[in-house]
Amino acid sequence: EPDEWQAHLIHRVLQGYDGICVAATGLGKSLIFEGVAKLAGKGKVALVVCPLKALERDQVEHARRKGIDAIMINEDTEKDAHLWEQMRTTAQMVYLSPEMALSESFRNKLWKDSKFRSRLxxxxxxxxxxxxxxxxxxxxxxxxxxxxxxxxxxxEVPFVACTATCKTSTFDLLWKTLAFGNRPVWGIDVGAERPNLFFHTRILENTHNPVLDALNILPTTITSDTHREDIPKCLFYFKSEGACREAVQTLRKVLPEHLRDSVYPFSSDMSETAKEKCWKGLGDGSIRIVCATDAAGMGCSIPDVEYSIIFDLPQGLSVVAQRWGRAGRARDSLGVCILLVPSWAF
Incomplete structure (x- = not known):
């Protein structure tokens, strides 16, 4: 069931209000999209502008499990004529990137279609x-x-901005970029409290191969009898694709042969098939550790990730909040969030 703030925002959007929602990762912002799509009425559709294909895929699957007719449109799927027809007529939710929403294809096939516009x-x-x-x-x-x-x-169509990180300058930019202020606006800041997460920052010791600093989270003794489930589910974040691959190679070397495929990379240079395999593996438990770039820094809604570890300093606190927010997403679970930084940062 939705929390009070979720139900309230859904109600306001259905009343026609624009909105700004600031809520910590894992608190259920996607339920707002789904609630509006479900309750807007027969024949209506909600568009969700989304930054990453992995996030689109994850959210579409999540919505479909709830019985919502959800689809995603991107350069991998835009040649499917049936998909365009589904968006025009029956889909309840459509996930797409800003580039797709402003593309010539979308403009010619849907924005110029009065039937589609009336469904929004x-x-x-x-x-x-x-x-x-x-x-x-x-x-x-x-x-x-x-x-x-x-x-x-x-x-007449509400625009709603949702994020977990919104400093004052970001708020001002959202207000301008999304043309707020010309119609009623409802804003809510739920806060960033995540009491089920433990936060720890310490010096990165092994600067030549940073993942060595995280080996202590593995079982003390690992043998041919060690089960896959004995390795905690982890997301390790690195600055580059090369650092991800090096970490994967290191971890696979320290694990016995039957566990080596439990470690997998995730970065923007991988194929969509490989990315999908990675997320599905982490979700079903066959993959236990994902070494990722910022391509996995948002929207991973796998509920039982135990560790989110960031190696080196990211660009800003908002990046830290987004990456750490991947841990402990199930409210009855615990997550450990670690930031490993150069000695000069202390």
Whole structure:
């Protein structure tokens, strides 16, 4: 069942309010999207602007398990004519990137279609802090042009920005970029309290091969009789694809042969098939440790990740919050969040 704040925001969006929702990772922002899609009425659709394909896939599967007709559209799926027809007529939720929402294909096939526009219940911008983090200069500049979607939707369709990290300057940028202030707005800050998480920051000792600093979380004794489930589910975050691969190689060397495939990389240079295999493996427990870049820094909703460990200093506190937020997402579970930093940071 939804918490009171979730039910309240769903109600306001259905009343036609724009919205800004700030809530810690793991508190259930996706339930807002799903609630609006489910309750908006027959024939309605909610668009969810999403930064990563992995996040799109994860959220679509999550919604489908609840009986919601959810789909994602991206460069891997846009040639499917049936998918476009489904979006135009029956889909209740559509996950897409800013680039897809502002693409010529989407404009010609859907935005110009009055039937599709009449189906719109709301437009959600998930992980809305990306407008601040990513929308500047040459890296995904269309994040800063999302206000142009109002020209297609009209001012009657609510826009809702959702994020776990929103400093004052980010809030001001969201307000401007999403053209808030011209219609009623409902904002809510649930806070970032996660009492089931333990936070620890310490010096990175093995700078030449950082993953060695995390070996102490593995079982003290590992033999041919060690079970896969004896290794805690972990997300290790590194700055580069090369560092991820080196960590995977190191971990596989210290594990017995039957456990080596329980360690897997995740980065933007991998194929979508490989990424999907990684998330599914971590979800079903066949994979126990994922060594990732920021490509896995948002939206992983696997409930039983025990450790989220960041190697070296990330770009900002919002990145720390997003990565640490992958641990302990089930409210009755415990998670350990570790930041390993250079000695000069102390």
């Amino acid at each position: 219940a709301a437009v959600f911008i998930d992980e809305a802090h990306c407008i601040d983090d990513w929308g500047e200069d040459d890296f995904r500049p269309l994040y800063r042009q999302l206000d142009s979607l109002r020209g297609y939707t009209g001012m």
